[in-house]
Amino acid sequence: xxxxxxxxxxxxxxxxxxxxxxxxxxxxxxxxxxxxxxxxxxxxxxxxxxxxxxxxxxxxxxxxxxxxxxxxxxxxxxxxxxxxxxxxxxxxxxxxxxxxxxxxxxxxxxxxxxxxxxxxxxxxxxxxxxxxxxxxxxxxxxxxxxxx
Amino acid sequence: xxxxxxxxxxxxxxxxxxxxxxxxxxxxxxxxxxxxxxxxxxxxxxxxxxxxxxxxxxxxxxxxxxxxxxxxxxxxxxxxxxxxxxxxxxxxxxxxxxxxxxxxxxxxxxxxxxxxxxxxxxxxxxxxxxxxxxxxxxxxxxxxxxxxxxxxxxxxxxxxxxxxx
Numbered sequence: 001x002x003x004x005x006x007x008x009x010x011x012x013x014x015x016x017x018x019x020x021x022x023x024x025x026x027x028x029x030x031x032x033x034x035x036x037x038x039x040x041x042x043x044x045x046x047x048x049x050x051x052x053x054x055x056x057x058x059x060x061x062x063x064x065x066x067x068x069x070x071x072x073x074x075x076x077x078x079x080x081x082x083x084x085x086x087x088x089x090x091x092x093x094x095x096x097x098x099x100x101x102x103x104x105x106x107x108x109x110x111x112x113x114x115x116x117x118x119x120x121x122x123x124x125x126x127x128x129x130x131x132x133x134x135x136x137x138x139x140x141x142x143x144x145x146x147x148x
Numbered sequence: 149x150x151x152x153x154x155x156x157x158x159x160x161x162x163x164x165x166x167x168x169x170x171x172x173x174x175x176x177x178x179x180x181x182x183x184x185x186x187x188x189x190x191x192x193x194x195x196x197x198x199x200x201x202x203x204x205x206x207x208x209x210x211x212x213x214x215x216x217x218x219x220x221x222x223x224x225x226x227x228x229x230x231x232x233x234x235x236x237x238x239x240x241x242x243x244x245x246x247x248x249x250x251x252x253x254x255x256x257x258x259x260x261x262x263x264x265x266x267x268x269x270x271x272x273x274x275x276x277x278x279x280x281x282x283x284x285x286x287x288x289x290x291x292x293x294x295x296x297x298x299x300x301x302x303x304x305x306x307x308x309x310x311x312x313x
Contacts, residue, residue, distance in 0.1 A: 011272075012244050012247065012248045012251075013241065013244055014230070014231060014241060014244045014245050014248050015248055017231065018230075018231065021231075021232075058251065058270055058272060059272075060272060084255070085251045085252045085253075085254065085255030085256075085270070086255045086258070086259075086270070087255050087256055087258070087259035088258060088259040088262050090262075091259075106255070107248075107251075107252045107255070108178050108179050108230070108252060
């Protein structure tokens with residue numbers, strides 16, 4: 001099974017645990033987790049080793065949409081899964097278009113919802129789809145921009 | 149139009165009350181796997197030994213405050229369902245859980261009341277724990293109190309509609 005480094009961003013420790021538990025229960029990959037409690041904390045912890053992100057919306061200091069926009073503006077192309085209580089269609093559009101998120105799942109989520117959200121990005125061997133030396137080089141380049 | 153109704157602020161429009169009721173039922177059904185029962189004409193609630201989750205859905209003009217009053221036994225049952233184990237009632241994690249349930253509820257309320265013309269965003273939640281809790285509403289805005297009974301126990305949802313400052 002492949003190893004994937006995931007950034008889990010939520011001001012609720014309970015929800016961060018719920019995301020990790022759901023991912024571990026799916027057994028699609030061996031996840032290593034980095035946790036952040038708001039968008040600013042997530043920006044500080046983001047680096048080129050992160051391969052996928054699970055991001056809440058409503059957080060103090062910096063929202064999930066603001067954080068997603070910030071990493072997209074720096075050129076990061078890794079999958080961003082919004083995991084949020086916000087349900088109105090306007091909010092979904094905002095997360096996907098303005099924030100640049102790839103997927104959107106609402107709380108409380110089931111394992112099935114989580115699987116559907118990530119299955120486009122993780123192959124049957126538990127590796128990120130599209131992960132290659134070329135992608136790794138791109139990540140390192142953008143990491144330099146983020147940290148400068 | 150709902151905007152005209154809520155501009156008077158002497159009562160919470162029935163359209164909003166009904167949508168909030170739906171949201172409570174949806175939210176607890178999705179967490180517990182079973183819809184809670186709305187209790188018609190309940191006895192007036194007394195002081196609470198438990199937790200209150202506070203959150204609001206607001207816009208520049210109006211704020212709909214939601215207070216989810218959860219007795220201790222219901223909170224313990226909810227923790228077992230939500231995270232798979234019973235949390236200590238006095239723990240920070242229990243406060244986190246009630247705040248998160250309030251957050252989920254507010255997201256559903258915001259989506260539902262938008263359908264009847266109240267467009268707003270959710271605030272960040274807070275949670276209060278105590279043994280003799282009573283809700284007071286300064287300035288007496290219009291309020292509604294609803295009681296529910298579910299697989300995890302009984303709980304109340306109080307709401308108040310006020311001017312946004």
